[in-house]
Amino acid sequence: MNLPGTGILKGLGVTLKHFIVTYTEDFKYIGKKAGVEPRPLRRSNPSNHGIVTVQYPDEHLPVPENFRYIPFLVRDSATGEDRCTSCGICAKVCPPQCIWIVRTEDPVTHRPVPAPKEFYIDTTVCMNCGFCAEFCPFDAIKMDHKYEITSEHNRSQELLFDKDRLTMPDTYHASIHPLDWARELQEKAAEEAKKKAAAEAKAAADARKAAASAASKPASATAGGAKPAPPAAGGAKSPAGQQSAPNVPSKPPAQPPPAAKPPAQQAPPPATSPQDPPKPSAGS
Amino acid sequence: MADTETTQPGDGTGDAIQNDPRVPPELDRNVFITTLDAVYNWGRKRSMWPMLFGLACCAIEMICTAAARFDLARFGWELMRPSPRQADLMIVSGTVTKKMVPQIVRLYNQMPEPRYVVSMGACATGGGPFKEGYNVVSGIDKFIPVDIYIPGCPPRPESLLHGFIKLQEMIDRQSVRTVPWYRPGGSDVIPVPLLGPDIIDVRRASEIAERNKVMAESPALAEGNAQGQA
Amino acid sequence: MADVTTTPPLTPAARPARPERAEKKPVISMATLTPEMVAMQQHFGEPVIQPAPFEGVLITDTSKVPDVALFVRDELHLEMMTNVTCVDYIKEGYLEVVYHAQHITGGAPLCFKARVPRDERAVLPSITPYYPGAEFQEREIYDLYGVRFTNHPDLRRILLWEGFAGHPMRKDWHEAYYEQENKPYDSRWPAGHHKLAEERVPWGDNVQYPPGFDPTAYHGNPDEGLYNTMMSEAPTGGAADIPFSETGIRTDELIVNMGPQHPSTHGVLRMVVKLDGETITDLKLVLGYLHRNHEQIAERNTWLHNIPFTDRLDYLCGMANEMGYVIGVERLMKLQPTERAEYLRVIMAELTRIQSHFWSIGFLLNDLGAFYTPALYFITEREFILDVFDQVTGSRMMNNYMRFGGVARDILPEQLARIRLLVNERLPRAIDELERLLSDNEILRARTIGVGYMSAERNIAYSVTGPLLRASGVHYDIRRADPYSIYNRFNFDIPVLYGGDVFDRYRIRILEMRQSLRILEQALAQIDQTKPGDIQAGRKAYIHRAPAGEVYSRVETPKGELGFFLVSDGGQNAYRYHVRSSSFINLGAVKEMTVGQKVADAVIILGSLDIVLGEVDR
Ligand code: SF4
Ligand code: SF4
Ligand code: SF4
16 A cells, blocks of 8 residues: 555656756767767667757758658759640549649640640648549659748749649759659669660660561661560569669668569669659650 | 748738738838737747537548657647647548538637638548548548648648648738638638538539429430439 | 559540449348348248348338347347448439448458438338447448438437538538549540639539528528527526536536547547536537548549548548558459568557557646646657658658559668667657656546546447547457458457446557557567568559459457558449548547546546547548
């Protein structure tokens, strides 16, 4: 049987400990880690038992790469073109249906051109789910980290993001999504290597064909190649692909069949079956 | 200090002062008033008491904002008051449903002036993911005036803090002479909406009645509104 | 394997799948009869009890429904009426009310159904006298589908208000912003000029009125029926008529509204209490202040669209809800998630349980008057778990992490290390500290022990699940009773306490957190044996078609049993999507817990229920 009041005292001991530990934790850091690890990081570390407050407008908690806020469209800085092909997948997977896309039409033929004319996201409806970024086959839409968005008095204009407001250069994308960017580079390199290998294989085959039958007809016309020919090519990873591989940890985010990825370490024996394109390929 | 900017020429507030017929021209940009504004706004913006008023998921992030890590009290917004009579700021944090709107309007009317409204999250701002729902109001600004909108679902606590900082900036731009609550009559009391077959905005009642009469007569017009009593 | 489409159709003609589905009649398989169903058939006769499509039996004679319920309860010993819901088969022309009853010892629930026509003959005898837990659910069906239940003690609208026009979950009822039967909407692409929903509708707002309705002459009072049912014989003769109570004090009966804006109602719940002095003599709940039409929106959505919406059900435990939903859809699609995905799901679900219990204990203490200190401590701990969620899933609360057949992203080694640090170091200490801070506190004990007592039998009768049920001595946890995912691989106990009061509900949450840590430890050890990156079974797709069928899948969330009743007609979206939410059904027992207690205790009883309004009102 406890003395009455001991339970309360025990509880008060806990609060007292909390009070003291806020100081001792800081002492522990003096001279040791201070300056090495920025304060918000240190305070959000699970081994910290002291103060956890982040002095927000002055300090910012680092947002993780996966963090999702409002989406943005990626513009390739090399070519100056939007990556988006206005394929409409993001508009379809958007759960609250807050994406509006108008396709560009060729002024002469009226056939659709793979680029959006208008692109709207209603941020007063968007639920930050990230489906648009996850299912875009062209890596053209990504989730932004900028959470400091407000509007005064005028939401219908300011919070409806149009294409200009949404577009960001791919350097920005690279800066906030380093892992995703590394994955993209790697994929691109793999793609290129595949194309090159395919072209080589094609050239070799053509040459053989040409040698076999002196009557040569189509060689150049088909070489432009809509379809990279798979045989023997898939396994041949380019050196670039191997170099970027260590940057990519065991898992490239948001991307389904990674079977082709880990073998990068043991790349030389090109035994893996050529089952790439890691993103669901878009028929375009 | 930000207060020095309060009545810069060209800024919207300054114009408003000039256009105010009741202020004699010689008093314009009076040093006394400017200083008074600075003190007045400094005091107000640093001792806001938000109303402890949660509607939905965003309210959880609002509580996290008030908790240890983000610590709203650092801004002097020390206490969350559950009673509207003791609150200066209403954070509409979550989905506004038709059933809830009469209560929200009533709470707003009970808050003493000066009062501010922050609409937190996509739902309160414009209906959010549940916009199409039959019981959801597409944005609280259909009923009460909103000062700051914060999109996001839910906004991070930092986003909410950012919204608060923006609100402080907004308060900074106000002037004792132009704020509505020292004017005769003060601001309007918002009529509490009714719950009928659907939510009835009392301000629009006569319009609804008229249109409905027309619609009842010509069924073609009623297209898209033909939801009889089942 | 789901029928998946990964190639984006570029022609708009390739999209609408609805009309062709109507022609292609899905193959309907009749349910195979379990021994229990055969027993029912033998008792009531072949013509009354027939096998129903997909699942369960059909009661062809609707007047027999209460008899069947009684038989199911007393002869078959299915003590708990888990789920009662309704499906609108508009093409066939009837409403089908679906009941799921279950043994408290575990196993799959027994399903029986009854059909009523869609017109004014939609009347069914109530089973509330036998299963009080069905009371709220029947009211919900009345509200949303317009099925009237005879013999129901209090048949009023529950989520909407009295006077609302129509029954919105019927398939032919269209909301004001109605655009199209199913998403994706055609107006978004390829000619998606942005148009606000407000611009499309006659009133410029999300409203619609019956033709000829005149608001200036409208004098309805949505609360009238409520107060009428609570006001007993009102004293007419003034103060002289008021009887003396046994203490010799003459008191008037007082009806007090608590909420929807009240700091202790955990959101927008409204309790209307009738007081005699400080003692509660009657209590009615008014729900629906957060009714945001989850189910109706979900029936417009595609299967995939619903995942992020389930996060917003019980917004404190997003990933537990997601898990229930994806498991249900996977059962429909006959899809098996990968090993690693299963581990990730369990890890996330258990972390979710811990943070949700932290929150609920913190706010229970708030309700007790320990304003904010315990809550602050536990919110701080919760933040560390949310950090993990933020890093792994991309959001602190609305995680949107699970997918059909897997999860959205793999976990990085450093994130796993962080979870290990939490599970091995920080969280056990935090729970110990919680106990030291509170469990022996005399004030806490004095306020909670014996308060809000509910016996095991009554809890079962009210279909109460989760920590509440286990705190009254019933060993019932879906992770053991009807195992799902990979829970049967782990070594853990289902804590059971016997007090049945607020204090035991508080303690059981602590014990559950410790068991969750145990599961986490094992899962974290075993996940290393799975293949990194192997997180999605089949190909990742954004269009899923589930074969026609019906499924009732349930998981144990921190609040109790969360069930998803899904009906597929073979299309891209759910034909019926019903959430059996534990918070909602647990609330049905509040009246019995509170009547006779003091009004201050009503607050902590509600706090001990740990309801989340997003799940209550949906
Ligand atoms: S899915 Fe990607 S490429 Fe297609 S329209 Fe959307 S952003 Fe553009
Ligand atoms: S994040 Fe989700 S809700 Fe927002 S635009 Fe993308 S898909 Fe739509
Ligand atoms: S904006 Fe999102 S998080 Fe906030 S209340 Fe609405 S659904 Fe919930």
